[in-house]
Amino acid sequence: MNVGSYFSENSKTALKNEPPGAWMPNLPDGCIRLSSGYPDPALIPAEGIKAAVARLLDEEHDLPLHYLGSPRMARLKQQIQRRLAERGICVVEEQLLITSGACQAIDLIARILLDEEAVVAVESPTYMEALEIFQNYTKQIVSIPIDEKGIQTDRLKEMLDERKRKGLTLPRFLYTIPTFQNPTGTTMITERREHLLELSAEFDFLILEDDAYGELSFDKNPPPIKSLDKSGRVLHVGSLSKVVAPGMRIGWITGDSAFIKALEWFKKDLDHPFSQSTMAVYLENTNFEKRLHLLKDVYRAKCAVLLRALEQFLPDSVSWYVPAGGYFVWVRIPGVDTSELLSQSLAEGVSYVPGKYFFLNQKDGTEFLRLSFSYANEKEIMEGIQRLGKVIAPF
Amino acid sequence: MNVGSYFSENSKTALKNEPPGAWMPNLPDGCIRLSSGYPDPALIPAEGIKAAVARLLDEEHDLPLHYLGSPRMARLKQQIQRRLAERGICVVEEQLLITSGACQAIDLIARILLDEEAVVAVESPTYMEALEIFQNYTKQIVSIPIDEKGIQTDRLKEMLDERKRKGLTLPRFLYTIPTFQNPTGTTMITERREHLLELSAEFDFLILEDDAYGELSFDKNPPPIKSLDKSGRVLHVGSLSKVVAPGMRIGWITGDSAFIKALEWFKKDLDHPFSQSTMAVYLENTNFEKRLHLLKDVYRAKCAVLLRALEQFLPDSVSWYVPAGGYFVWVRIPGVDTSELLSQSLAEGVSYVPGKYFFLNQKDGTEFLRLSFSYANEKEIMEGIQRLGKVIAPF
Structure with missing residues (x-):
């Protein structure tokens, strides 16, 4: 039996790339x-999580262990909404999807937006796992250099102008980690954030803002791009992995409710009631500031x-x-x-x-x-x- | 902004179907x-899970809350291997992937095998969530009636013969819940299981065996199709949702290691260290029989x-x-x-x-x-x- 012959065309192409995690x-x-x-x-x-589990299961018994889970899952959403609001991102429930960490969030967004015809723009350098994910969907990836002030938006504009002039497909979205970027540690200055938003409107692309490190400033937090977004072009991805514990696998996506609905459609690992409701109790019991x-x-x-x-x-x-x-x-x-x-x-x-x-x-x-x-x-x-x-x- | 215009072609097609969960x-x-x-x-x-978390975190502290997680995650795999072995399914580590429940398992398999050119065969009736998943990938779904002895393999053979005669694409895989089927509750008799395996070799398709209920027999357990499979054509999906707790989201796939490797490639929610290692401790402490x-x-x-x-x-x-x-x-x-x-x-x-x-x-x-x-x-x-x-x- 030749296993390879059963794979879909897209999988065959993707499997020719370097395998995930080759860098580790x-x-x-x-x-x-x-x-x-x-x-x-x-x-x-660890002690806080242990106490959260004990309290959760004492109060709710089997509830958080069922498919539908506990009312605390809705409260986790509210807690995340509250944290986002403090950073200038105001979203209602239908604009927020809980994911299994930022990687799943990025994969789901790629899933609904990308096919082999689609172009995606990334920073150079950028988070290698995001590169791996995009390469599972399309070969058409373009990269824009970064310096100590973040992505060089003038270079981005040049690329967009050139593609337009040549009649090439424009990027469907740009993936950026504007704040404390992985791997460079640099932060995009506010002027460039605004320029990026202007370009996204002019050239009609979306922005996937990966904000996994956004709360971990040594001094003050810069405003997330999403907080400056009036048009709904920004899909904002966050995570509790860097500020609580990655093993709990709690991340999220905020964006236009039509996107969130589509993302839910394709999210087939379902909700994670035990993990999500434990995290809700942990956050209830914690002075997060x-x-x-x-x-x-x-x-x-x-x-x-x-x-x-x-x-x-x-x-x-x-x-x-x-x-x-x-x-x-x-x-x-x-x-x-x-x-x-x-x-x-x-x-x-x-x-x-x-x-x-x-x-x-x-x-x-x-x-x-x-x-x-x-x-x-x-x-x-x-x-x-x-x-x-x-x-x-x-x- | 017209949100719909950003979706990939495949997503646009899928989003025209009935939304997931419409039946609930x-x-x-x-x-x-x-x-x-x-x-x-x-x-x-609930008490067992609470005790497992306390023991896990007392013994391993932060370990199960990191990305890489705890050595207990490997032991969860071993425990599942042992349970599978008791049912006649002998697999080594590289032939087993832990998933977030059976739904993610089915989605991942669909992801690596299906594209819009691919045909998938299902039982009629079948698990509605599986139907929803397949419809996200292809419109070419064919169904074979079930009776009290399971899928009618003679009808399946007729369909395959006919497609072959007409030069139509043959199914890439057949999705079946042979044991205590959802929704009919019926169980495929052993003769038909064997016939199905013969047909899969003759017409060169894979079998996706969803065995979520397989351990819940009132009397004796029938042999999983996977246990009769000499050729490696069966991808076997199982879950602890029906026998322990769905909120923990623990499922798995067993199959040829080349399939497992490809499935891992596309599984971007990563491992779930807290949930998986908690489950490992729970199983260690439990007389499962x-x-x-x-x-x-x-x-x-x-x-x-x-x-x-x-x-x-x-x-x-x-x-x-x-x-x-x-x-x-x-x-x-x-x-x-x-x-x-x-x-x-x-x-x-x-x-x-x-x-x-x-x-x-x-x-x-x-x-x-x-x-x-x-x-x-x-x-x-x-x-x-x-x-x-x-x-x-x-x-």
Whole structure:
């Protein structure tokens, strides 16, 4: 039996790409994880979740374990609506869909909007899992460079003008992580957010705003693009993975109710009553402002340690963006192929993600690498960068 | 902004179908639920889940709340492998994918196998959510009638022969619920299971075996088709929704490792560490054979009550199949349009699912309805059928 012959044409095409997760190496024991975009283990509220489950099941018994679940699931939506409102995003219930994290959210949006005729625009570099997802639907991906002020909207306009002039299909949507971007850590300035919205109206495309890190500012939070959107062109994706716990798989999409309805249509893992109602109780019991304050303090301090270590242990030729929030620092090592360097680095006991995986054209990323200060503790970060310095020194 | 213009061609086509869940009416207060395929509330192990969470988080702290999750997730796989082995299905790790319930499993399989060129064969009647899922991918669905011995494989052969003779595309797969079928409650006899496997080899199609009810026999369990499959043509889907708790969203797919790899590729809600590791601990702490024994006793008794009530309160012209397990009884009321009758029935305080929703050609289902004995208690079942009798009496 030739298994491959049964796949749909689209699957066959997609399966020719690099497999998902190719960028995540197996780490040797004792390796310091500067590769992982995971939250700090000490900030995962295991006791809070345990208490939430106990309270939930004592109060509601079997209810949260059925298909339809508990009234608390509606309250989770309300809690997320409240948090969004604080950031200037006002949505009603029909404009909000709870998903299993941001990845499912991005996949569902791709599912309803993309086919092989469709063009999607991404930042360069961008979140590799989003690239993987889009490549499952279309080969037509165009990328726009990013700098320390976010996506270069003038370059985007040039590309759009050129495509229009040449009679090429215009992008159906642009995928952006405007705030504390993955992998660069940079934040799009407000002028560019506004310019982006203007362009989306002029050239009639949607904006998929991935705001997974948006609440994790070291100083003040910039306004989400969605909060500036008067036209309903922005689909805003968020997640509790970075601020509570990724293992709970709670994310969401906000957007025009017609989009939300279509997304629900294709969301066939159904609701997750146990996880969603547990999260609702956890949030009810938690002073979230206080929690966010703690998170920002911890990540700000860890980021500072990472930046100090980079100054101290890496050669002067190495450069990086200084992030104002989020989880990541994006580093350039001129003349070095970071994917070739990885095995040495792992042997030395420190991991990172080679830059190439974040680029549509992987050749553009050879000199870059992504470091994460979120998961390792301060001592490990210091030690990890010292190890990385040893690996880089000969170059 | 015209939202509809942004959808992909495939989404536009799919969105023209009847919306998902159209068959599930809003129930008035106090309505006896004979419509819902939910487990018995008293059989949902809320205390067991609570204890499992406490033990899990006490032992592993933050681990099950991260992306990668806990070693217990691998043990959940092993537990499912062990249960499958007891039913004659021997699979290694790479042949098993954990999903968010059976619906996601069916959707993922449809995703990798179907496009608008593909043909899929279903039983008539069949699980309405599966029909909805397939209709999101292709319009080419063919149906084969079922009787009290399961799908009529001779009719299937006729259809296949005819398509071959006419040069029409043959089905890529056949979707079947061979054991305690939803909605008919019937079970495919072993001869037909074997015939089906022969036909799948002769006409080169796959079999998607939905075995959600397979463990809930009143007497003995028939062998899953997968256990008879020597060729790797069967993708077997199972779930803990009917035997533990649907709100945990744990299902699975077993099949050739090349299929499993492709399914993982497109599964973008990622793993569900908290739910999966909680379930692993719950199963570790549970004597599952004993639990199954209890479940069978309860459902056998409730089914008997339902059948007695049907004899007692419904006219002689009404007929049904007597199930040997599962959750459902399939009832025919000659000369009555059950979807027209539903509002009266709800007003009287009892719900059912009109038969038409289970048919590709809804006209074929007007005289049927599906009753579930799983959710309501014995007293409610008796009362519910009495109410139904009142509604039917004038016809």
